[in-house]
Amino acid sequence: xxxxxxxxxxxxxxxxxxxxxxxxxxxxxxxxxxxxxxxxxxxxxxxxxxxxxxxxxxxxxxxxxxxxxxxxxxxxxxxxxxxxxxxxxxxxxxxxxxxxxxxxxxxxxxxxxxxxxxxxxxxxxxxxxxxxxxxxxxxxxxxxxxxxxxxxxxxxxxxxxxxxxxxxxxxxxxxxxxxxxxxxxxxxxxx
Ligand SMILES: NC(=O)c1ccc[n+]([C@@H]2O[C@H](COP(=O)([O-])OP(=O)(O)OC[C@H]3O[C@@H](n4cnc5c(N)ncnc54)[C@H](OP(=O)(O)O)[C@@H]3O)[C@@H](O)[C@H]2O)c1
Numbered sequence: 001x002x003x004x005x006x007x008x009x010x011x012x013x014x015x016x017x018x019x020x021x022x023x024x025x026x027x028x029x030x031x032x033x034x035x036x037x038x039x040x041x042x043x044x045x046x047x048x049x050x051x052x053x054x055x056x057x058x059x060x061x062x063x064x065x066x067x068x069x070x071x072x073x074x075x076x077x078x079x080x081x082x083x084x085x086x087x088x089x090x091x092x093x094x095x096x097x098x099x100x101x102x103x104x105x106x107x108x109x110x111x112x113x114x115x116x117x118x119x120x121x122x123x124x125x126x127x128x129x130x131x132x133x134x135x136x137x138x139x140x141x142x143x144x145x146x147x148x149x150x151x152x153x154x155x156x157x158x159x160x161x162x163x164x165x166x167x168x169x170x171x172x173x174x175x176x177x178x179x180x181x182x183x184x185x186x187x188x189x190x191x
Contacts, residue, residue, distance in 0.1 A: 003031050003063035006070075013070045024074040026170070029067055029085045033059045034104050034143050041101040048102060056103035061110040068118040068131075076126035082170055083122070087111055087133040087181060094190035112181055112191060119179030130178045134169060136162045137184040157184070 001008040016024075034041055039052045064085045075081045089095060091108020112133055119131035138144055138151050139162040148156055157165070165184045172186060181189045 003029070003067065004058045006066045009066050009070050013074065016074065022074065023077045023079070023081075024071065025079060025081045027067070027071060027075065027081075027083045028166075028170075029064050029083075031059065031063060032086055032088070032108075032143065034101075035146065039103075041104050043100055045102075053103045053106075056107040057110060060104070060107035061114055064111055065114050065118070068115075068122075072122070072126060075122070075129050078128060081126070081129045082173065083118075083129060083131045084134055084166075084170055085111065085115055085132070086136055087115075089135045089183065089189060092181070092190050109191075116179045123178060128175075130173050130175060132170075132173060132177060132179075133181040134166055135181070135183045135189055136166060 001012050003009065033039065033056065036055075039055050040047075042048055042052075068083065071083065075083055088104070088108045090101060090105050091112055093109055096105065115131055115133050122129045122131055137157050138148075138155055139157045139159060140148065141159060144151075144156075162184065169182050169184065169186045181191065183189050
């Protein structure tokens with residue numbers, strides 16, 4: 001589905017319910033864009049473009065809110081459930097020492113705020129659920145491909161390694177971790 005289209009999310013959730021899937025235990029939203037066609041990360045203010053900024057926010061920030069809105073009935077049950085969303089360390093305001101990538105950075109910072117809010121609402125409505133934001137580390141995917149040449153080999157993770165590391169972080173989560181922002185090694189990241 002296109003996660004920016006709320007109707008498509010509603011249809012997928014209805015389909016799950018029609019298939020008698022009443023409970024979900026682990027949801028990981030891995031959708032995100034850094035570059036897509038004409039949308040390219042901005043090097044400076046010269047590159048700022050309203051349509052591109054809106055697109056970053058639609059895909060990287062708002063889509064997770066739609067998912068949170070419509071998945072709540074499936075995540076609200078008596079067993080442990082996780083709603084994890086892939087964020088990015090460059091979305092940390094406290095950690096930003098380089099600048100650039102306006103849309104990507106700001107859309108991930110907005111995602112972090114959105115999910116913190118969701119965590120607080122879910123604590124009341126789905127108390128066994130844990131909502132977290134995860135930074136996967138630089139991983140060899142289509143998203144990082146144009147930027148890999150400056151990354152030392154040991155800091156560029158394979159997809160398999162990243163999946164393994166993030167699943168370990170998820171496995172170790174406690175209820176009090178809900179609403180937090182974790183790196184691939186399980187350490188907390190600054191907002
Ligand atoms: N790779 C890294 O180094 C890195 C670092 C930090 C954070 N992250 C974050 O990790 C997450 C995963 O990134 P990745 O590296 O796996 O990137 P990726 O290989 O480019 O995968 C992103 C996925 O998102 C999908 N997508 C894009 N727009 C969508 C939409 N509107 N609806 C549904 N799906 C959509 C893409 O589908 P199509 O292929 O069909 O377009 C693609 O499968 C992202 O949130 C990214 O910001 C990645």
